[in-house]
Amino acid sequence: MTTLATLLRHPQVQGLSFLAALVLGWEVAADVGVLRPYQFPAPSRVVEAVWEIATSGFPEGVKLTTHGLVTLGRILQGFLLAITLAIPLGLLIGWFPVLDRMTLPVITFARSVATLSLLPLAIVWFGTGELSKVLLIAYGCFWVMLGNVVAGVKYVDPVLIRAARTMDASGLVLFRRVVLPAALPRILTGARVSLGVGFMVIVGAEMIGTIRGLGALIMEARTFYRADISLAGIAALGLLGFGFAIGLGALERKLLPWHRGLEDVRR
Template sequence: MGARLFRVLAVPVILILLWQGFSMLGYVRPAILPSPVAIIERLWLYLLPGQSFAESTGVLDWLQSSELLSDMFASLHRVVLGFVVGAGLALPLGLLMGTDRRVEGLLDPLVQFLRPIPPIAYIPLAILWFGLGDPPAIFLIAIGAFFPVLINTITGVRNVDSIYVRAATNLGAGRMTMFRRVILPAATPYILTGMRIGIGTAFIVVIVAEMIAVNSGLGYRILEAREYLWSDKVIAGMIAIGTLGLAIDVGVNRLNNHLLRWHRGIES
């Protein structure tokens, strides 16, 4: 365990020490690249609650007085709403397209035309349609989550082993029973993979959307710091984004593993 931890941390620690050393020797301008110590100090100030606990009305109010926690909550709130909208539309549509060739034939050309367009390209339309604030951000996030879930759901349904279908048919399974007991369970690994990709895409999109259309969240705070040339706060915000994104991915991956305990190749 100790040797493994050393291998994981050795290179990052050496790079950080070199970075700090070059900063202390004056080889790196603080305005361009602040030292690790300066970034940690800024991150701590960013995290620190803006009021004392006695001045707050409760624990939640005290935590939300922290600029960092408030921004993280705002970004996470938008990601969850946008992902629910995008995945909620993509999942039934993907199941329908996967099980019905006629529906797929009608909708697939439109899907393949829209899929390569990045969500960022919709920003002008989103602002025109919804104005500024949360609605355009949620719209963009929903687009970012929609296509990974849709494509993976269709692929999952299409890749159901024909042996299972024939066996269920020979046992007299009807259309709904076939869908509920054979197709949906067999496609679940693909669907959950699509959801993991979709929520990762949604988190990327929310940062871009917050830089354009809203005045809160981690993306907005990074853009604000850039305008004031606060390089340390920019990097502190990037660290916060990476930490939150990693936490989301780990959480979704563990949920997937828990839901797929029955699936071959997944250890319980």
């Protein structure tokens, strides 16, 4: 009795049991017919749907791993294309104030253009195939990354640069040994945010003109009135997003052992 009481005082226990109660309530409500199954398929149906996509696939033959890998592949291609272009360009713009001032309005505007609004244009120019999707992701990632690289270089603490100059560092040495490491936290923030953007864009891009990928899966399932499959796909997307967050956090800690993280400093 007392052990149960102490257990229930634990925050995670409270939260998870509440969550479990909600899921159970949903299951019961769906089973007795309070919730319409085509709108709110029971959690057990969703689990079965996961199994169905994982084994026989949906549409028939396209399995969950395929959907996941296709989506992941598109994101990574677009992301890599974007950072390959954005990092050198951003370093250049950030280091030369004139370039920064000249490009500021263009970058600001390009960042406010909703990436998915380019979808129709991409289809006209590059068709409905892979290229369109990868380029859209690249567009979304590119501007976020560029903005962060520029800011990273621009806002390096002048004290660090002065300190380096007193140690006779200049030119490329100064740039490579001082400016670049000091800008790295922001660059990594840019990478994280732009991956998030890519992740958002891909779902929209996959809803048109393909049957492969998690975005296509959930959209395709709807046309077959398979809400259970849609929900299973949504769960898979959530898992993928969660994996990204974990992976990038670990990468950041590995690359920046000296950095406390911008979030920590703010408090």
